[in-house]
Amino acid sequence: MRILVTIPHFYNPEGDGSHASLNKDPRPRLMGLSMSLTALRGLYSDSQCVIDIGKCATFPVNHCGGNAVDIVICTTQNCHLLQQLPLPPGFYRHHATDAEPMKLGFECQDVLRNELGKYDYYCYLEDDLILHDPWFFVKLRWFNAHAGNETLLQPNRYEISPYGKVNKAYIDGNLLPHVTAKFQNVRDRPQLTGKVMEQPLQFRRTLNPHAGCYFLNAEQMKYWAEQPYFLDRDSSFIGPLESAATLGIMKTFKIYKPADEYANFLEIQHFGSNFLSLIGKQVKLSGEES
Template identity: 40%
Template sequence: MRILVVVAHYFRHREGADLVGGLGSGRAPFAKIAALNAQLVALHRHVGPRRASLDPDDPQGQGGAAHALDVVIVTQPGANLLDYVGLAPPSFTVEPADVEPMMLAFEAQRIMRERAGAYDVYAYMEDDLIVDDPAFFDKIAWFAETFGPTSVLLPVRYEMGWTGTPAKVAIDGKLSREGLAPFRRPGLAPALTGTWNGQAKGFRLPGNPHAGCFAVTAAQLAHWMAQPSFYDRDASWGDPLVSAATLAPGKVFGLYKPAAPDPWFLGIEHFGTRYASIVAPEGERYGEPPLLALVEAASRDGTAALADIAERTGMRGDTINALIAEAGELRWRLARLERSRSALFKALLRALFARTGPAAR
């Protein structure tokens, strides 16, 4: 299977912004770097072409890959974090676009149109979504073949608690009737059933069609490009970012998500716990990856770092031995942070913010 994934990515440092406070753009670059790296690595892990083995005689290191993957990151020169993602070409290519930042996502349609006929599946993703399923694109292609070219399968978007309680939380809450109106047309079946690998699966028109992404087959893209709404850049549903991901395909296709008996049939992880943390039960916490918390804490002074580490990672001791071990680990972490703060993190921050932005790609 030949797969094209277009990712919209943008970052520009705001002078005076709190680099680690909150969960929005002020918190970038660390969270955005981590999210984009995780996204790209996951794509190559599951459908990338490069496979190897320590033992050249192992079947894992022989033969061609089942998929061909191209990842295109559409961005603005000087307004991205691609220098810091840590992946070398040809892991991805860069497509510069001279448009307003919030309109970058619409450029995915232009790129798909320019490459029509070269791939079997065409996907768009926001830059903080992580594919968790080796059969992700196979399931989408199966859905289109089973239910026809005007039906598109979207994944359930979820967040994962990495510290505290490791819960998997679906994050797309139900919309109002008015919000759903563009996606409720006559002739759309409210529910579908099919058989995947011998098992019954159910799908429905969801209470919230947004997933931050979409994927269509070559036949579906050809059908979409023939419609007057293709690449019309209509940003009237919410904002341009969600309109590009959801309203644009929703004008042409019925957008479905998994339902019972397997509501997690297709999912995609949204990096962090921005939304999941809100619904954690009393006494529990859905926290973020501990290494991210350590990096963000280390960008502050050493005194505040310990409080941040304890708060963000939830390190607590229930016995005296656990408390002693925790204290020793905290002392070790603080010493390491103090050594690395000037050698690593200040250098990183200077590199990030002493210029107007990362070098144009």
């Protein structure tokens, strides 16, 4: 399985700190991006082995699928941290642009379209998201085999920390219905069910399809790229960051996420604990009085 991952990356230490990309301290940004890239290579490439202790030798493992992953990092206006990444040459490709920083995600769409016909999966990943599931793409393939390519399963995005009111929080809960109503009809096939390893599962159309990422198979990517609105840079869903990640796929596919009861069936980590730290402050903890 050949996988193409595009990542928008921007960093400006002179910013106001309203986003992680505008923070004066680059270390969290470097750590998050390094962890994201290392996980992609470690999980989805064939550069894996087992150390045979008795023979003092290594042997390939997890190679039955013939996996390969290519990573393209899109930057703009020379505002990035790539020269400080503690990673070897050739770990990723650098695609420099002059795009508006907030619309850098649309440049990733252009890269994906230009690579049509070369990969089995076409992916977009914000630079602070980390995958941990080696069966992630197997699950996506299983879902579309049963539900069809007109559907798209999005992961539940989460944060973890030992210091919060809770240790793990999924950060993309429901939006108010009107926010996405003009882009999707969640009453159309509202729920799907299935079973994996004798475990029943439920998937629901979501009022918040945003996850800062998407993972399309080759047929889905081709279909989306053929739509008249592809790469129109429409930013009408919340803002340009959210629109680049979510609006196009929301217009094109019926988007599902694993139901709350099975939230960890497909998930992705958001580096840091910015959202988690809101619980007990701006966000009421379940069971607490208002």
